[in-house]
Amino acid sequence: MKNIHTEETGDLLQQIATELAFVETGSAASLAAIAEVLAELEKLVGSPLPPAVATEIATAAQFAEAVAAAGGVLAADAGQVLQKWYERLDKACQDWLAAPDAPAAQEPTMTVELGEDTELLNEFCNEGKDLLQDIEQGVLVLEENPTSADTLNVVFRAFHTFKGGAGFLGLEPIKNLAHELESLLDAARRGDLTIDTYITELILAGRDALQQFLSEIGKRLGGALKGEAITVPTSDLIARVKARLAGESPAPAAKSQPVAAVAQPVAAVAPPVPAAKSQPVAAVAQPVAAVAQPPAKSAPVASKTNTNKSSAGSSNERLASFVKLDTQKLDVLVDLVGELVIAQSMVLQHPQVQTLNDRNLARFMRQLHGITTDLQHNAMSLRMVEVRGAFQKMNRLVRDLSGVQGKQVQLVLSGEETEIDRNIVEELGDPLVHMVRNSVDHGIEMPEVRVAQGKPALGTVRLHAMHSGGGIVITISDDGKGLDKNRILAKAIQRGLIDADATPTEKEIFDLIFLPGFSTVDNITDISGRGVGMDVVRASISRLRGRVEVQSTLGQGSVVTIRLPLTMAIIDGMLIGIGTERFIIPSLSIRESFRPLPGVVATSQGRGEVVSVRGKLIPLVRLGDQLGIESTAKDPCDGIIVVTQSESQPRGLLVDRLIGKQEVVIKSLGSAFKGQASMSGAAILGDGLVALILDIENLGAPRAHHKNQPVPTA
Amino acid sequence: MTNQIQTDNRPKPGKYLTFMLGAEHYSLPILKVREIMRLCPITPVPRMPVYIQGVINLRGKIVPVLDLRARFRLPAFADQERVCIIVVQLESSDGGTNLMGMIVDMVEEVSQYAEAEIEPTPDFGSLVDTRYITGMTKTKGTVKTLLDLDKLLTMDGDIDLQQVYREVA
Incomplete structure (x- = not known):
């Protein structure tokens, strides 16, 4: 971006050369003119000054002082001294212009890899747009109420998420910018900083820079400018954020330092500063991120409208269209469809409906069944x-x-x-x-x-x-x-x-x-x-x-x-009965089930029972006893042994009867039963009643206490 | 009980649903009540404290049901004629809401209590656990106990639920 200064620098140097010609003729007044030009040059080069240029400017100042001390009389060799000085200055300026990176002008660039990361980038952009909105709204709130902790958190998190996403995708400039802004908000969150207009404007400027990034990425995702590096000026903004974090106040000097700032078109319309001449040039060549001047309140506002009009609109169309949906709504939908399926089977299995013998009714029922099944599959696929x-x-x-x-x-x-x-x-x-x-x-x-x-x-x-x-x-x-x-x-x-x-x-x-x-x-x-x-x-x-x-x-x-x-929402379960109660064992955990023959169950120490399955001895758990339910199968031979496979070891669960295998929609038991470990959830059966789903992992696991210890009679 | 807690939990004037357990009247803030339903089949959850009756299917939601008589250690009620389940909505610690059903003998009415009608919980000594009582009212000649639902239904009360869970797990 420095190259835009080449012409102006050249002009200024030319002016100095002209004044030098007057100096050689003995006119001390020319020194003042040179000093004026130097001041302009200083502004143009921006801060920090390249050391070589700074040295020469300082030399000139010393020279002028010495002349002033001598009563404004120029020494005889003044012309030659100044000519040499001018050569050095000229060289320093040319070096600066030719150097690959001058600090003020250096902007990090990045490229996006469209190959494998395309989807992630897409997601990042989509998410990013929402975050930007959060930030903008948050800032508006903060302007009204600078101490709102919730809002600070929202904005902080938004930048944090940006940082995370960008870091993951290797978008260094975005990450760095987001990191600095995050630090700024973190300081505000901790109460180390008070949000004032300077800070809100920094945040907005950062937000706009981020938006610029997103829009650039969006363009590349859309196929335009493929492979081109993305450059959005951020270094100045980052420097200012850092300065603010370091405790520097918003430096009134900034007002008179407009050249270093990256101007943007709208702000450039009314630059309140002397160097106005150079500004529009910069703005045209660099119509990018809105890094506005701190005290110029109008600038960020203008930039907001500007970016909203241009970049947001264009990037929207290029990203694949997705509807962002609250996952809770999705869960509710899936739940409701599950209910529908259950309600349908309740109707279909109703004894009186079963006795009806109407061909049309049967056809309608089949149709209904077909629709609900389709609906269920579709609802499920939404979550896949x-x-x-x-x-x-x-x-x-x-x-x-x-x-x-x-x-x-x-x-x-x-x-x-x-x-x-x-x-x-x-x-x-x-x-x-x-x-x-x-x-x-x-x-x-x-x-x-x-x-x-x-x-x-x-x-x-x-x-x-x-x-x-x-x-x-x-x-x-x-x-x-x-x-x-x-x-x-x-x-x-x-x-x-x-x-x-x-x-x-x-x-x-x-x-x-x-x-x-x-x-x-x-x-x-x-x-x-x-x-x-x-x-x-x-x-x-x-x-x-x-x-x-x-x-x-x-x-x-x-x-x-x-x-x-495949899904957390539905499991294939085996419905078993113990006494009058019914429970569901996830089919995934069941290895086999059989009715034991006399002699396969042996006891040890009168209590510990084992069952021999295909030559292997596995512990037998009487589910009724385990759950405190009266079981009808006092003798294992009257019941069924379900062999379950869990992480630790296989176990034989003695149940009274197997009722059937069915798919069930899992429902949480809620916080009231958070502490218990033997149930992993519940499901609503075809008759509308609830059956509990056994947690095979925790069921019958070794108890922390010795078995002889009485269970409290709660 | 310290005065501190009582002032914090001071019941607000407003509409309350009153119900009966035996001869006793109780009230709870109407805004907490989600619905009142007839007693329906309840699926017991094994190894729970006796006052946890089990779970019901409330239009597809699994809702735990608690027997308030058992909770207050009152004798079981034989006549099921007017027994109801009051389904209440509770704020859960993670910010969401939980539903919970309470079995009561019968639901009476919705009444409006003015601030002056609500009196602080008297000191029962150690006879009564007052931790989930926010106050009492005396209207139309009957004394009603105002319940702090959140404490009643989530606090372990006199039984250490976690301990029970550990034992039966």
């Missing part, structure tokens, strides 16, 4: 999103991690188009990050180690998603060093996680890494190794009603497999 977004976030993680660690790692994604409930995708982010980190950090070896082992130097981490058995399976595999069984076992024994004389199977050993506090890495890196990785992963996956397991071959790599249900 591709796992692509969650997967693509890993790209950057791998890139950064491998860079930091000096490893060569490629991430191969497949099956990103697999769809899954958006609630699950959101929850999936953290576990994925943990596991991909683990793969890169612990799995993939350094390039030289890999080559020495005959592997390609480039390590591969694969992320794969696919549908399988009514659920989704995500695998994270790497071709790294794999898990060392012996080391895991040794570590587990050392940490007291298992007994020293235990002889676990391979699978059980690998399962140990999911225990809290387990980590085989002796030196903790900032990436992983604190032992809070895999247990968190397992906990998150369990919350999603999924399962996670690890397979590994030493020296060849590891595979982590995550199995998840």
